Amino acid sequence: xxxxxxxxxxxxxxxxxWSGRTIITVMVTVFVLFFAVPMLWLLLAxxxxxxxxxxxxPFTPGSADGLATxxxxxxxxxxxxxxxxxxxxxxxxxxxxxxxxxxxxxxxYALALTEFRFRRALxxxxxxxxxxxxTALVLPxxxxxxAAGLIGSPLSVILPMSFFPFGxxxxxxxxxxxxxxxxxxxxxxxxxxxxxxxxxxxxxxxAPIVALVAFFSFVQNWNNFFxxxxxxxxxxxYPVQVGLTSLLASTPAFNPSSAGSQSVQLPTLALATxxxxxxxxxxFLVSQRFLVAGMTAGGTKE
Amino acid sequence: MVGDTAPVAxxxxxxxxxxxxxxxxxxxxxxxxxxxxxxxxxxxxxPALYALYLALTDASGGFxxxxxxTRVTGDFRFWPAVTHVALYLVIWLVAxxxxxxxxxxxxxxxxxxxxxxTLRFVFYLPxxxxxxxxxxxxxxxLDPTAGPAGGLLRxxxxxxxxxxxxxxxxxxxxxxxAFWTGAGGWIVIMYGALNNISNEVIEAARMDGAGxxxxxxxxxxxxxxxxxxxxxxxxxxxxxxxxxxPQLLSQASNAVVPNDYSLxxxxxxxxxxxxxxxxxxxxSLLLLVVALALSAVFVTRGGLFERx
Numbered sequence: 267x268x269x270x271x272x273x274x275x276x277x278x279x280x281x282x283x284w285s286g287r288t289i290i291t292v293m294v295t296v297f298v299l300f301f302a303v304p305m306l307w308l309l310l311a312x313x314x315x316x317x318x319x320x321x322x323x324p325f326t327p328g329s330a331d332g333l334a335t336x337x338x339x340x341x342x343x344x345x346x347x348x349x350x351x352x353x354x355x356x357x358x359x360x361x362x363x364x365x366x367x368x369x370x371x372x373x374x375y376a377l378a379l380t381e382f383r384f385r386r387a388l389x390x391x392x393x394x395x396x397x398x399x400x401t402a403l404v405l406p407x408x409x410x411x412x413a414a415g416l417i418g419s420p421l422s423v424i425l426p427m428s429f430f431p432f433g434x435x436x437x438x439x440x441x442x443x444x445x446x447x448x449x450x451x452x453x454x455x456x457x458x459x460x461x462x463x464x465x466x467x468x469x470x471x472x473a474p475i476v477a478l479v480a481f482f483s484f485v486q487n488w489n490n491f492f493x494x495x496x497x498x499x500x501x502x503x504y505p506v507q508v509g510l511t512s513l514l515a516s517t518p519a520f521n522p523s524s525a526g527s528q529s530v531q532l533p534t535l536a537l538a539t540x541x542x543x544x545x546x547x548x549x550f551l552v553s554q555r556f557l558v559a560g561m562t563a564g565g566t567k568e
Numbered sequence: 569m570v571g572d573t574a575p576v577a578x579x580x581x582x583x584x585x586x587x588x589x590x591x592x593x594x595x596x597x598x599x600x601x602x603x604x605x606x607x608x609x610x611x612x613x614x615p616a617l618y619a620l621y622l623a624l625t626d627a628s629g630g631f632x633x634x635x636x637x638t639r640v641t642g643d644f645r646f647w648p649a650v651t652h653v654a655l656y657l658v659i660w661l662v663a664x665x666x667x668x669x670x671x672x673x674x675x676x677x678x679x680x681x682x683x684x685x686t687l688r689f690v691f692y693l694p695x696x697x698x699x700x701x702x703x704x705x706x707x708x709x710l711d712p713t714a715g716p717a718g719g720l721l722r723x724x725x726x727x728x729x730x731x732x733x734x735x736x737x738x739x740x741x742x743x744x745x746a747f748w749t750g751a752g753g754w755i756v757i758m759y760g761a762l763n764n765i766s767n768e769v770i771e772a773a774r775m776d777g778a779g780x781x782x783x784x785x786x787x788x789x790x791x792x793x794x795x796x797x798x799x800x801x802x803x804x805x806x807x808x809x810x811x812x813x814p815q816l817l818s819q820a821s822n823a824v825v826p827n828d829y830s831l832x833x834x835x836x837x838x839x840x841x842x843x844x845x846x847x848x849x850x851x852s853l854l855l856l857v858v859a860l861a862l863s864a865v866f867v868t869r870g871g872l873f874e875r876x
Contacts, residue, residue, distance in 0.1 A: 286780070290674055294687065297671060301748065302690050304709050305697075307716035311708065324716045369603040376600035383594070388601065390867065395612050397802065397863035398856070401809040405835050405852035406615035409622055409845055429607040460596030489698035491812045496836070510700045511819060519714070520707060520729075520820035532714060539704045543697050550696040 311536035312336055319532050332533065339534045340541070343513065347501060348538065351509035356545075358420065358494070358505055359487035362427035366483045367476060370430060374437020374475075375468050379450055380460075389438070396431040401492045408496045422497040423505075427487045433479040440475040441468065481553055488546050506542045513538050616856060622849035636850040640838070645828045652739065652814075653830050657807045660743035664803055665796055668751050672758030672792075673784045688759060692752030702749045703816045710741065733821055738829070742813045754799050761795050762788055798866070805862045808855055811836070831855055 311319060314328030315335070341348055376382070377389055407426050408417070416422045445468060453467045491507045498504060501512060515521055517530045530538075626632040640646055671691070678684045697705060708714065711729045712721040726732045733741065765788060773783050814829035828834045831851060839848035 290677070293670075294674060294678075297667075298687065298690055301694055301752065303716050304705055304748070305694060308705055308708065319714050324718060365603075365607075369607055372600040373604035376597040380597040380600070381594070382597035382601075385597075388605070391608070393867045394860065394863050395608070397805065397866060398859045399806040399809045401806075401811060401832065402852070402856045402859040403612065403615050405832070405839060405848055406619035406856070407611055408839065409849055410615045410618045412845075413618070425607070426611045429611040431608070431612070434604055461599075464596075464600065489701075491699040492809075492832070495812075495815075507700045510704055511816065514704065514707075514816065514820055517820075519711075521822065523822070532708070535704065536708065539697075539701050543701045546698075547696045550693065 308536055308540060311533050312540055314533050316531040316533055328533075333537075336531070336534045336537045339531065340537050343516070343530060343534075344501070344528065347512070348506070348509065348541070350502060351504050351506040352541070354420075354503060355488055355505035355507070358423050358427065359484050361420070361424045362430075362487045363480055363483045365424070365428035366430045366433050367480060369428060370433035370437055370479060371469075371472060371476060372464065374434045375441050375464060375472075377434070377438045378441035379445065379447060379468070392431045392434050392438075396435055400486075400490075404492045404496055407493070411497065417497060418499055418503065420503065423490075423494050426493060426497075427483075427490060430479075430483050430486075433483055436479055436482070437472075437475050440472070440478075445471055481549065485546050485549060510538060510542055616853075619849040619853050619856070622846050623853045626846060627844075632846065636846045637854070640834075640847050640850045640854075643834070645834055645837075646831075649828060649831045649834050653808060653810055656739040656742045656810060657804060659739050660746050660807055661800060661803060663743055663747055664751060664754070665800060667747070668754045668758060668799065669789070669792060669796060671751075672755050672762060673788055675755065676759055676762045676788075677780060688752075688756050690752075691755050694748050695750065695753050697749060699812050700816060702745060703813050706741075706745045706748070707816070707820050730821065730824055733817060733825060735825070738814070738817070738825065741817075742810065745813055746807070750803070757799075758792060758795055761792055765791050801862050801866045805859045808858055 307324060310325060310327050313330070313333040313336075314322065315332050318328055318332070377385060377392075403426075411417055411422050411426075450463050450467060453463045458466065488505075489507060490505075494503075494505050495508050495511075498508065501509070504512070513530050513535055516524045516528055517532065517535050518524050519532050623636050624632060624634075626635065675684055675687050675691075678687070694702070707729075709717050710721070710732045712718045712726050712732065713728065715721075721732060769787060770783060773787055778786065809832055810830040811832040814825055814833060815827070818825040818827045818829065818833075828837050832855065835848045835851035835855070838844045838851060
């Protein structure tokens with residue numbers, strides 16, 4: 267590979283040149299450190315005492331004792347508030363997920379495999395709303411539910427989260443690409459009613475898409491901050507993401523006015539951060555493939 | 569889409585003579601979409617219309633014209649908030665487009681499979697920490713006394729957390745947090761798109777004497793353009809909504825970071841501190857219009873969602 271088309275020195279394919287390799291190695295190393303170090307540090311921090319965290323070297327592990335102490339402090343916070351928050355998060359995320367499935371699987375099916383007036387309109391509307399960040403509607407939904415007197419009730423979080431156009435879109439893609447229309451036509455000729463075509467033919471084939479929609483819905487619901495932050499005024503109703511703000515407010519290192527009996531030490535706050543994402547982290551680890559599939563679902567034309 | 573050609577073909581004819589089998593499926597289809605449509609009306613279209621109504625009326629319900637909009641845009645906090653968000657967006661989007669593309673191309677040149685897979689995994693894992701959790705983590709990282717970047721921050725001349733989060737640094741800080749959380753997912757997507765470029769094209773270019781840099785610039789980059797614009801528009805729309813980062817930072821800094829730093833925070837202040845729902849509606853409507861316009865342009869012009 268010595269041919270030169272422009273003024274630049276041309277190296278072999280794959281940047282096999284010495285300087286090319288060095289640049290790539292340095293760059294990749296820098297970004298690996300950037301992405302990995304904060305997480306690694308956070309995990310180590312959960313095992314340390316407050317003093318170690320400030321005085322000790324940043325990347326030495328603490329002890330199992332330290333972890334146990336932090337764990338006890340975290341779950342003793344406000345008489346076990348953290349447990350309540352985690353239970354709330356699970357309740358909201360799963361409740362919304364169930365309604366999402368009931369709403370979006372039949373809807374995606376109908377959009378993909380049946381015909382009706384407004385089908386095209388509903389599809390376009392779904393796409394447009396799907397691409398709006400879901401935070402954009404939080405204040406309007408608050409104003410609406412406030413007028414309806416629902417603020418503070420779990421429904422004020424569960425119902426808005428159940429509206430999940432992305433799930434409908436994924437289901438639509440799935441049904442329109444993986445189930446031949448002929449199959450449904452055959453079932454109709456055999457005398458199946460429309461409802462039976464759905465429950466007996468389409469639904470048994472829908473397991474992968476149910477899992478995919480459930481996964482995305484769960485992750486998004488669990489991580490949702492703005493909606494519950496606005497809708498739920500009392501600590502008893504917080505999901506864990508919003509609960510983190512209470513912990514933060516009680517951490518003297520970030521809020522000097524909070525020093526007192528209920529104060530939270532830095533390692534405990536670090537542990538809270540880890541605990542708050544644990545379910546999502548686990549789901550992430552087992553289903554990497556899912557995520558990528560979903561994120562690229564937009565691009566259907568390659 | 570093969571399965572979807574039928575309905576499209578049916579559309580132009582619909583006015584003239586509806587085909588009998590179509591009419592037969594119709595009724596049940598409405599039942600299938602009914603729950604979804606109810607949710608869409610209640611939590612998609614309904615709130616938007618209600619916000620529109622509130623934005624155009626005053627506290628007693630009388631028609632107010634554009635008074636609410638002139639009031640919020642005349643608020644001394646409004647334009648600073650717009651500037652903050654805009655500054656953050658510029659830094660973040662440039663970083664995202666340049667670095668994500670670069671990293672995807674670089675990782676793609678790595679031929680050692682386990683290495684390439686591990687790298688993508690490391691880049692992408694922080695995506696599990698969304699919202700409050702990732703902000704909290706970064707509160708630690710930005711603290712020179714305790715965090716993992718203490719040495720680096722002191723090298724840059726920062727001795728305390730408060731020095732790090734002075735207002736001038738915030739757009740960069742928010743951009744770094746957003747990049748840390750979100751870039752990995754996009755790198756994985758771009759990597760996938762690069763895999764779709766056929767080897768023959770690349771081989772042919774190599775035969776013609778193109779180096780890796782030229783292949784990236786002349787072949788890979790143009791083929792990624794669609795994905796880059798998707799990423800840009802999605803991130804732009806999401807970025808205008810900035811809320812949780814400044815909100816938590818404001819709390820953690822004893823209001824060194826103001827609690828009306830971003831537009832969504834200002835809307836929140838209007839609703840909750842001033843009990844001015846009409847003003848809050850006006851702000852959220854402005855934000856909604858921006859998001860809606862971006863998304864509509866993308867759906868109609870982007871080509872990414874063309875299916876039938």
